[in-house]
Amino acid sequence: MNQQDRIQLNNMLIHGYPDEFETKAILSSFGxxxxxxxxxxxxxxxxLEAVTFPAVVKVCSSRILHKTDQGGVVLGVESGKIxxxxxxxxxxxxxxxxxxxxxxxxxxPELIVGAMVxxxxxxxxxxxxxxxxxxxxxxxxxxxxxxxxxxxxRMIRExxxxxxxxxxxxLNCDPDHLAQIITSAADLAHRIGKSFSHLDINxxxxxxxxxxxxxAKLILGRNQKNQDxxxxxxxxxx
Amino acid sequence: xxxxxxxxxxxxxxxxxxxxxxxxxGRVGRIIFEQLLGFKGHVYPVNIREKEVLGKKAYHNVYxxxxxxxxAVIAIxxxxxxxxxxxxxxxxxxxxxxxxGGFSEAGKKGCDLEDQxxxxxxNFKTRILGPNTLGxxxxxxxxDTIFVDHGDxxxxxxxxxxxxxxxxxxxxEALGLASNTGFGMRAFVGLGNKCDxxxxxxxxxxxxxxxxNCLAFYIESLTQGRRFLExxxxxxxxxxxxxxxxxxxxxxxxAVSSHTGRLAGSDRVVGGAFHQFGIQRVFDDEELCDxxxxxxxxxxxxxxxxxxxxxxxxxGVMGADHVEMPRGGIRLEMARLSEKTINRIRSRSFxxxxxxxxxxxxxxANDRMIGDALCAIIEDDxxxxxxxxxxxxxxxxxxxxxxxxxSRIKSSEKPVIVFTQYGPFTDRYLRQxxxxxxxxxxxxxxxxxxxxxxxxxxxxxxxxxxSS
Numbered sequence: 001m002n003q004q005d006r007i008q009l010n011n012m013l014i015h016g017y018p019d020e021f022e023t024k025a026i027l028s029s030f031g032x033x034x035x036x037x038x039x040x041x042x043x044x045x046x047x048l049e050a051v052t053f054p055a056v057v058k059v060c061s062s063r064i065l066h067k068t069d070q071g072g073v074v075l076g077v078e079s080g081k082i083x084x085x086x087x088x089x090x091x092x093x094x095x096x097x098x099x100x101x102x103x104x105x106x107x108x109p110e111l112i113v114g115a116m117v118x119x120x121x122x123x124x125x126x127x128x129x130x131x132x133x134x135x136x137x138x139x140x141x142x143x144x145x146x147x148x149x150x151x152x153x154r155m156i157r158e159x160x161x162x163x164x165x166x167x168x169x170x171l172n173c174d175p176d177h178l179a180q181i182i183t184s185a186a187d188l189a190h191r192i193g194k195s196f197s198h199l200d201i202n203x204x205x206x207x208x209x210x211x212x213x214x215x216a217k218l219i220l221g222r223n224q225k226n227q228d229x230x231x232x233x234x235x236x237x238x
Numbered sequence: 239x240x241x242x243x244x245x246x247x248x249x250x251x252x253x254x255x256x257x258x259x260x261x262x263x264g265r266v267g268r269i270i271f272e273q274l275l276g277f278k279g280h281v282y283p284v285n286i287r288e289k290e291v292l293g294k295k296a297y298h299n300v301y302x303x304x305x306x307x308x309x310a311v312i313a314i315x316x317x318x319x320x321x322x323x324x325x326x327x328x329x330x331x332x333x334x335x336x337x338x339g340g341f342s343e344a345g346k347k348g349c350d351l352e353d354q355x356x357x358x359x360x361n362f363k364t365r366i367l368g369p370n371t372l373g374x375x376x377x378x379x380x381x382d383t384i385f386v387d388h389g390d391x392x393x394x395x396x397x398x399x400x401x402x403x404x405x406x407x408x409x410x411e412a413l414g415l416a417s418n419t420g421f422g423m424r425a426f427v428g429l430g431n432k433c434d435x436x437x438x439x440x441x442x443x444x445x446x447x448x449x450x451n452c453l454a455f456y457i458e459s460l461t462q463g464r465r466f467l468e469x470x471x472x473x474x475x476x477x478x479x480x481x482x483x484x485x486x487x488x489x490x491x492x493a494v495s496s497h498t499g500r501l502a503g504s505d506r507v508v509g510g511a512f513h514q515f516g517i518q519r520v521f522d523d524e525e526l527c528d529x530x531x532x533x534x535x536x537x538x539x540x541x542x543x544x545x546x547x548x549x550x551x552x553x554g555v556m557g558a559d560h561v562e563m564p565r566g567g568i569r570l571e572m573a574r575l576s577e578k579t580i581n582r583i584r585s586r587s588f589x590x591x592x593x594x595x596x597x598x599x600x601x602x603a604n605d606r607m608i609g610d611a612l613c614a615i616i617e618d619d620x621x622x623x624x625x626x627x628x629x630x631x632x633x634x635x636x637x638x639x640x641x642x643x644x645s646r647i648k649s650s651e652k653p654v655i656v657f658t659q660y661g662p663f664t665d666r667y668l669r670q671x672x673x674x675x676x677x678x679x680x681x682x683x684x685x686x687x688x689x690x691x692x693x694x695x696x697x698x699x700x701x702x703x704x705s706s
Contacts, residue, residue: 112498155510
C-alpha cells in the first residue's frame, strides 16, 4: 500500500463504517480485485458511458440489513432498463446511494474469505464455501494472522471443496491467487489495527480475470476514533 | 518478580517440606506425606501441633526447618495456605504447591485469597503451582503428591509422556484407565487454578526435557494463547504436542455480525491455530491417552499406506473401512502389497489364506505364520504403517505370540500397531505388549486412529521443515 492509499484508508476509517463501495476500494488497495463500480449519490445523474452492461444495481449502505432479501440487488440490467431500475431504487430506498457495477461471469464455487478477532488468539482469517448458504455448509478453515502464503495454501487444501481448485471436473480455480487473497485479507485486517472487528468477502468468485470480490463487508469495532455514525444494530450480514 | 522460571526445583527437587503433614489418618496432609516417604531426597513434615509425623521429626513452621527446601507442598485450608505461602516466600523457598481448593473457583472470597497468592509471586521470587491442584507425580524420583486414589500408580514404571492437566480428575481418571493397557508416563502435572505457573511454563520445561518425548495437555483455558502456540511450534519440531482443548471460550459480542464471526464460534479458530502451530488436537481423554501412547512409542509414518494383518477376516474388512474413512483431514489408504510379499506370505502359510491387504491368515494360523507374514509386510516398500492383529483364541496360537510379534516390531523401523482382543484377558495381553515396548489397542478403530496420529505427526514435521 502506498502513502496515498494509506491516507485514503485512514480517511475512510475515520469517516465511519465503510459501505460496500468504500470497503471494495480498501480491498482494491490491498490488491484484491473488485468489479468496476460507480456509486451514485442521491440526486446524482448516471453517466451511461461509464457503465459496463449488463450491470448489477445494488443499494449501498452499511445500514441496510439483508439487501438481497429487501430487493436491494438487481442483476443483468441492460442499458435500456438502467434508468428505470435506478428510479425504482430511489423510491424504495430514499436518500441512500446506489451502486452500479459491471456484472461478473464466473464459474466454480462461490467462496468466502473473512477475518475476525479471536478473544484468545487475536486476529484470525478464514476461507471456505461462501454464498448465502455458507453457514449451512460450514466448509471453512481458519488460521491466525499473519500467515505465510504456504500456510494459506494448506487452508485451501483442508476444505472439502479443495478438489475444485485442482482440476476437479475441469475446474482450475487458481489456488495460488486465492492463497494470495487470504494473506492480503490478513494484511488488511492487521493494517486497520485496533478498530478492526470483522471482514467478510462473500462471495469471492473465479472469473476470467481471476478471483474477484463481488460483495464485501467490513465491520469496525468500538475502538474506532470517530463515533459519529454509531454502529447500532446495522452490522448484520446481508 | 518472575525471573525464577527454572522448574528444576519443582520437578526435580532435592528436598521437600510438607506443610500440614499429620499422623491423623485420612487427612490430605497425611496421605501426601506418606506417599513422599518413598521420595529420593529429604522430606520434612511441618505441623504446628505435632512433634513427630510417621516417625519423622516435625517442624513447627518453615522457619524452623534445618534447610531452605526446594519445594513446599502446602496441604492445609485455603486461608491458612495463603499465610504459610507468605512465610515460605520470605524464607526463600523457590517453589510451592498449594493443594487446597476454595480459591477463585469458589466465589468472591476465594478470588481475594487467590489474589493474595498472586501478589506473593509478584513480590518474591517464589513460584506457585495451583491452588486447587493435585500437584505432581513423577515416577522416576517417586515425587507423588496426588492425594486421591489413583489408578495411575500403576504407571510407576515410568515412561516418556509428560501429561499436563488443568483438571486433576481428568488426569488421574484418564491415566488410570490408560494404565490398564500400559502407558509410559514421565510426569503428571495438575495445573489447578493456574494462579501463577501455567501450561506454557510446563510446555517449555518438558519441551527441553530429554526424558520427555511427547507432551499431552488437557486444557480448558489457555492463559497466554498466542505465546503457548508459538512455544508449541518450537517444541513440536522436537517432539509431538497433543492438546485436548475442552470447553468453548466466549466469542466477542460482535461475532454474530459477520458470517466469519458466526462460523468461527470459538472452536474453529482453535482447530486452525493448532494446525498452524504444530499441535495435534484430540477431543476426549481416551483419544488424548491413545495419541500420547502412540506418538511416544512409535516413529512418524513415512507415508499413509496401511497394511493390516489378521487371523480374522471380519476385522480386516472393518480395519480397511476405518482406513478409508476420511477423518480429521488425515487421509490413510490401504497399501497395495508387492507380488513378492504376497508370494512370501503364501509360501509360509496356506493356499486358502488371503494374502492381499488386508492379509487374512484365517483361524488356522499359528504363531510362526503370523511372525513370518508380519516380517514380509514390514519389509514391503509399498507399506508405511502396519496394523498387526494378535488374537489368542485360534487353536494353534499360543501365549508366545506376544514375543513373536514383539521381536519383529522391535527390529522394524516402520511403525507397527498391535490390535488385540481376547475377552476378559485383553488388558493383560496389552500390558504384556507394553512391557515389550509395543503399542497396542483393544479395538481396530483405535488402532487405525493411532495410525492417523503418526501420519499427522509426519505432516506436521514436513510443514514445519518446509516453512522455515
